[in-house]
Amino acid sequence: MAAALRGRAGALAFFAVAAAVPLAVRDQFFLDTLILILLWGALSAAWNVAGGYAGQVSLGHSAFFGIGAYSAALLSARYGQSPWIGMLIGMVLSVGAGLIIGYLSNRLRGPYFALSTIAFSQVLLIVASRWRGFTAGSEGIPVPFRPGFATLGLGHVAWAYLALGLAALFYGIQVYLERSRVGYQLAGVREDEDAAEALGIPSRRLKVVAVTASAALTSVCGTLWAQYVGFVDPFYVFSVDLSIRFALNTIIGGMGTALGPWLGSILITALETYLRATFAGMKTGFAGIYLVIYGVALILVVRFVPEGLAGVGARLRARWTRAHA
Amino acid sequence: MDSARRLGPAQIGVLAQLGVSTVLLGGIYALIAVGLTLIFGIMRVVNFAHGEFLMLGMYLAFWAFTAYSVDPWVMLFVSIPIFFVVGLVTYALVMRGVIHASHNVQIFTTVGLSTALQNVALVLWTGDFRIVRPWHSSVVIRFADTAFNLSQVVAFLIAVALTVALFAFMKWTHTGRVMRATAQDGDAATLMGIDTDRVYRLTFAIGIAAVGAAGVLVAPLYAVYPTAGLQFVLLAYVVVVLGGLGDMVGAMLGSLIVAAVEVIGSYLFGVAWKEVLYFVLFIAVLAFRPAGLFGQRGAETLGA
Numbered sequence A: 001m002a003a004a005l006r007g008r009a010g011a012l013a014f015f016a017v018a019a020a021v022p023l024a025v026r027d028q029f030f031l032d033t034l035i036l037i038l039l040w041g042a043l044s045a046a047w048n049v050a051g052g053y054a055g056q057v058s059l060g061h062s063a064f065f066g067i068g069a070y071s072a073a074l075l076s077a078r079y080g081q082s083p084w085i086g087m088l089i090g091m092v093l094s095v096g097a098g099l100i101i102g103y104l105s106n107r108l109r110g111p112y113f114a115l116s117t118i119a120f121s122q123v124l125l126i127v128a129s130r131w132r133g134f135t136a137g138s139e140g141i142p143v144p145f146r147p148g149f150a151t152l153g154l155g156h157v158a159w160a161y162l163a164l165g166l167a168a169l170f171y172g173i174q175v176y177l178e179r180s181r182v183g184y185q186l187a188g189v190r191e192d193e194d195a196a197e198a199l200g201i202p203s204r205r206l207k208v209v210a211v212t213a214s215a216a217l218t219s220v221c222g223t224l225w226a227q228y229v230g231f232v233d234p235f236y237v238f239s240v241d242l243s244i245r246f247a248l249n250t251i252i253g254g255m256g257t258a259l260g261p262w263l264g265s266i267l268i269t270a271l272e273t274y275l276r277a278t279f280a281g282m283k284t285g286f287a288g289i290y291l292v293i294y295g296v297a298l299i300l301v302v303r304f305v306p307e308g309l310a311g312v313g314a315r316l317r318a319r320w321t322r323a324h325a
Numbered sequence B: 001m002d003s004a005r006r007l008g009p010a011q012i013g014v015l016a017q018l019g020v021s022t023v024l025l026g027g028i029y030a031l032i033a034v035g036l037t038l039i040f041g042i043m044r045v046v047n048f049a050h051g052e053f054l055m056l057g058m059y060l061a062f063w064a065f066t067a068y069s070v071d072p073w074v075m076l077f078v079s080i081p082i083f084f085v086v087g088l089v090t091y092a093l094v095m096r097g098v099i100h101a102s103h104n105v106q107i108f109t110t111v112g113l114s115t116a117l118q119n120v121a122l123v124l125w126t127g128d129f130r131i132v133r134p135w136h137s138s139v140v141i142r143f144a145d146t147a148f149n150l151s152q153v154v155a156f157l158i159a160v161a162l163t164v165a166l167f168a169f170m171k172w173t174h175t176g177r178v179m180r181a182t183a184q185d186g187d188a189a190t191l192m193g194i195d196t197d198r199v200y201r202l203t204f205a206i207g208i209a210a211v212g213a214a215g216v217l218v219a220p221l222y223a224v225y226p227t228a229g230l231q232f233v234l235l236a237y238v239v240v241v242l243g244g245l246g247d248m249v250g251a252m253l254g255s256l257i258v259a260a261v262e263v264i265g266s267y268l269f270g271v272a273w274k275e276v277l278y279f280v281l282f283i284a285v286l287a288f289r290p291a292g293l294f295g296q297r298g299a300e301t302l303g304a
Helices: A009-024 A028-053 A062-079 A083-107 A110-130 A156-179 A181-191 A193-198 A203-229 A240-253 A260-279 A284-304 A308-323 B009-043 B050-068 B072-098 B103-125 B150-172 B174-184 B186-191 B196-218 B228-243 B248-269 B271-288
Strands: B140-143 B146-149
Touching: A009 A028, A009 A156, A028 A156, A028 A181, A028 A203, A028 A240, A028 A260, A062 A083, A062 A110, A062 A203, A062 A240, A083 A110, A083 A203, A083 B271, A110 A240, A110 B103, A110 B228, A110 B271, A156 A181, A156 A203, A156 A260, A181 A193, A181 A203, A193 A203, A240 A260, A240 A284, A240 A308, A240 B103, A260 A284, A260 A308, A284 B072, A284 B103, B009 B050, B009 B146, B009 B150, B009 B174, B009 B196, B009 B228, B009 B248, B050 B072, B050 B103, B050 B196, B050 B228, B072 B103, B072 B150, B072 B196, B140 B150, B146 B150, B150 B174, B150 B196, B150 B248, B174 B186, B174 B196, B186 B196, B228 B248, B228 B271, B248 B271
Parallel strands: none
Antiparallel strands: B140 B146
């Protein structure tokens, strides 16, 4: 138990604070920020499973997010079904799509794989925005609000705990990937695929499994996000920007680390909320200033701190331990 | 619908129009794609920000036309040196430090650059759709049964001239030969006394100058807005993957194929669905012939 907790004090503190906040704070704006931090973190963690742990960098993960969002929204808006069923259907569809992308990841490396994932999300964007009869096209779908847990019509506090439960689950999955046999095998494949293959690690199958799992997790978040926000816009849910954002949170927080996605999410979500509030009254385009900062931050982080915030934290801790040993 | 099946004069007219449209469009796509493939071929970097330089070229044409009534055709000559310098500066500030880094670092560096440039444009010039309408965009040229506007025809001719010039430069000048040598084997080139950093700098600047010029050329044909580059660059990726990343002749053939898919697809299925066709083509090529239709097998799994 002690060994399992070592080096996880930061994560424990983070989840403890996140759990305590809704008890003390009833301010909707604050709770909303907390929910978004947890959800964005979970999305980035889902991306991290493929991008960080398996080294399959995708720029088309919004495809799975959109599948999850649309499955639940269409099912509840058109057929009056529970979004939980939509979530399951979304997962099944995303597993199918993940297998296709995973197959591509076996044939393509680096930029080729990233390009193929972008193309995949663009195909879904075009279908969702043009197939008026089924998806309502570019108008998007408003998600009906029906109070109750079965219909995900929840208040802010309930949403906060739901998002927290999801975050804890995804954190656990990542910890498993760090400590299990499969996790070590994935790290081997990521660092040197040919060497891993030579050691008898089934690298192709592992990559497909990682990408597919990542797709399913992303889809779950997509469903929850759509139910929380209450609207599905094809140009948002399938956008390249969204895919970049999953990666951005993870890279800033630390790729291939369990807490990294939430560290990145805290920083980026807080920055976005602050800048949006600051520049809200100004001419419309000015809201884009935070995206300029994202872009520059991304360039600087991959260049100068490629291990991200979690990596910097680990380095500082190591230095401190050495100094006080 | 029945009469469309028979091959009458009207149908030959349609075919001629489709054929000429394909060639006109293909020429412009070639100029956009050739810079991308050049940068990839020599630097081994996929420039995810390529479309943003196209967008900046479109804005340059828009502002020159709106503020100073400068025709895009004149602006073209100004844009080439401007974007050459933009390329040099971008290389020095952003690309130089990551040229030997891993794929992931390179991907996210150019992705970050793309996000930053798109939103700089959004902040400075808002998200409004802007339109450039010089006199030549309303002049229609009729030839046999086909009709085209003058902007499109001249854009095609200039694009082809620039692409051919770039091709000749790579083929026959000493600098071009040095660049190709670096592409083939960077280490060997260094041993032969080639300053590879200088080659990369020049390559990036030439690639950006080509796509910036393309932006100025297409400004009278398409709306200008901060994410205008995205649709073109996605298309350019399709082109260069079809032709084999890094292969300049392949890029030209790829442009024609993509243009044909687009023109014929929009004729048969309507404009709304044409992109689906070339993305499906793209994914199929990546899945089954990832080195491109004409490339050597295996290139995509190497350090590429």
